[in-house]
Amino acid sequence: ITRRSLLAAAATCMMLSPLAQADYKAEYTVSTVLPSAFPWGQAADKWVELVKERSEGRINMKIYSSAQLVSGDQTKEFSAMRSGLIDMAVGSTINWSPQVVELNLFSLPFLMPDHKAIDAITQGDAGKAVFDAIEKKGVTPLAWGENGFRELSNSKLAISQPSDLQGLKIRVVGSPLFQDTFSTLGANPTQMSWTDAKPALTTGAVDGQENPLSVFDVARIDQVGQKYLTRWHYMADPLVFAVSTRVWRTFSPEDQALLKQAAIDAGKWEIEKSRSELDATLATIRERGVEVTDLTPEQHAAFVEATQSVYDTWTPKIGADLVKQAQDAVANR
Ligand code: X2X
DSSP states (O other): OOHHHHHHHHHHHHHHOTTSOTTSOSOEEEEOSSOTTSHHHHHHHHHHHHHHHHTTTSSOEEEEOTTGGGTTOGGGHHHHHHTTSSOEEEEEHHHHTTTOGGGGGGGSTTSOOSHHHHHHHHTSHHHHHHHHHHHHTTEEEEEEEEEEEEEEEESSOOOOSGGGGTTOEEEEOSOHHHHHHHHHTTOEEEEOOHHHHHHHHHHTSSSEEEEEHHHHHHTTGGGGTOOEEEEOOOOEEEEEEEEEHHHHTTSOHHHHHHHHHHHHHHHHHHHHHHHHTHHHHHHHHHHTTOEEEEOOHHHHHHHHHHTHHHHHHHHHHHOHHHHHHHHHHHHTO
16 A cells, blocks of 8 residues: 555545544535435425534434335334444334334333323333343333334225234234234234235235324335224334444434434424324315224224233233333323
8 A cells, every 4th residue: 555545545544534533524424214304304304404413414324214224124224223234224113123122112012001100101210221132132221213003005995993803914023912812803814025015915815904093104004905993992002213332332422412403303303294284184084085983982892802912922021010010100291
């Protein structure tokens, strides 16, 4: 290596990022499953924008949506972040739950009846315990966002009681917990990625799926034969803004604080925005001819009762203390 080529290399580095610290990357990868048309993608957009602005262009992040950094396999996102293949992510608790068993907390059926219940968990001691669990696995969590309450759609019938699910093939993703929830209701759950979900609905390989209203709306799930939608609010998946801990350690304390505060602000903004859009989204879905079913308190209670076995199986895995902490937070909200 000549002195001249070293100088040339140094000059190139400086041209790429004149103000960056020596060990900073010119660009950091940010993984998401859903792109900018969805609240999830908008949460990531906001984070990137705030960081760029507040760091005056020193820290640049680039979003790779549709879980493309893990070839569409959203359940591999966490492992890829842990190993440093992905620098950062705005990810769903569902997709990370295969690696962080505590994240199954949010998938326990009917644990969280409303938005206040979600906040009581994420903003309290249970939320801190969940963040500790993520941290122990080599990823640094910074803030919460929201994918939303997941409602059940299908192509066959209006579902208002557990027996209506008998024999229905339902697409699920993430954790074996979902196999248990839908099996105990008499359905046939099939695990597949989001990339495969719409084609499977189109061909009728599956009869139904569950996702937040915003996802049903923006992805036009009504156009793939999903005529019935039951607003059963059986669970909600928060989003987590996070950085691979290997990457996190390379930032100065000031920039760590900057990244974290930007994530908190972006998450708050996205949670408020997505909640405020729910009524309009529901109206749009109805206008498209989808039959929407709301449960009576009795029907709701029947679903709660029918899924109790999921708690028996999963409470010991998630941690009895954490489940109790979350239930107390919900009760005292
Ligand atoms: O795959 C899904 O259903 C989605 C997009 O909601 C998640 O990534 C959890």
